[in-house]
Amino acid sequence: MTKKTILRLAGAYLLTLMAAWAVLWWGFGSGWIRVAPHDRVAGPIILTIAAAFVLFFLFAVICIGVWVHGDARRRGMEPLLWALIVILGPNFLGLVAYLVVRKPLRLPCPSCGQHMPEGASFCPHCRAPQRRLCSACQTPSPDDARFCPHCGAALPDTPPTPS
Ligand SMILES: [Zn+2]
Numbered sequence: 001m002t003k004k005t006i007l008r009l010a011g012a013y014l015l016t017l018m019a020a021w022a023v024l025w026w027g028f029g030s031g032w033i034r035v036a037p038h039d040r041v042a043g044p045i046i047l048t049i050a051a052a053f054v055l056f057f058l059f060a061v062i063c064i065g066v067w068v069h070g071d072a073r074r075r076g077m078e079p080l081l082w083a084l085i086v087i088l089g090p091n092f093l094g095l096v097a098y099l100v101v102r103k104p105l106r107l108p109c110p111s112c113g114q115h116m117p118e119g120a121s122f123c124p125h126c127r128a129p130q131r132r133l134c135s136a137c138q139t140p141s142p143d144d145a146r147f148c149p150h151c152g153a154a155l156p157d158t159p160p161t162p163s
Pocket residue numbers: 109110111112113114123124125126127128
């Protein structure tokens with residue numbers, strides 16, 4: 001999350017809190033919310049604090065959902081599905097489940113550091129080969145192959161060298 005996003009969230013939170021406060025004051029002033037005379041000072045304060053807690057909890061859940069959405073996308077999982085599971089799951093059980101089953105982060109390209117799609121032979125950002133290339137036909141081969149699966153030529157034992 002960037003600094004701008006955090007500032008925006010904090011702003012939205014404060015605005016909602018002020019709106020809740022205004023509604024409460026109007027409610028007490030117009031007699032819409034009825035309290036005993038000695039509660040006229042303590043009542044609004046307690047209600048404001050309670051509203052702040054509820055709003056804080058909602059914001060925490062939304063922030064976690066946004067983080068899971070981005071994290072799942074980086075790991076090649078279904079982002080929206082996991083965000084919903086984490087937000088709607090009771091007692092943060094969805095978050096626990098997500099942390100248990102999430103896939104490892106995709107390895108970045110050794111040449112340019114960008115994230116690679118799973119099983120890619122070439123980096124889509126800088127074209128660096130991610131597997132050994134056959135010297136005869138330039139076909140990428142699996143890491144443990146000793147001979148080219150395409151033309152049968154013997155493969156060098158050297159790991160891929162990013163160009
Ligand atoms: Zn690259």
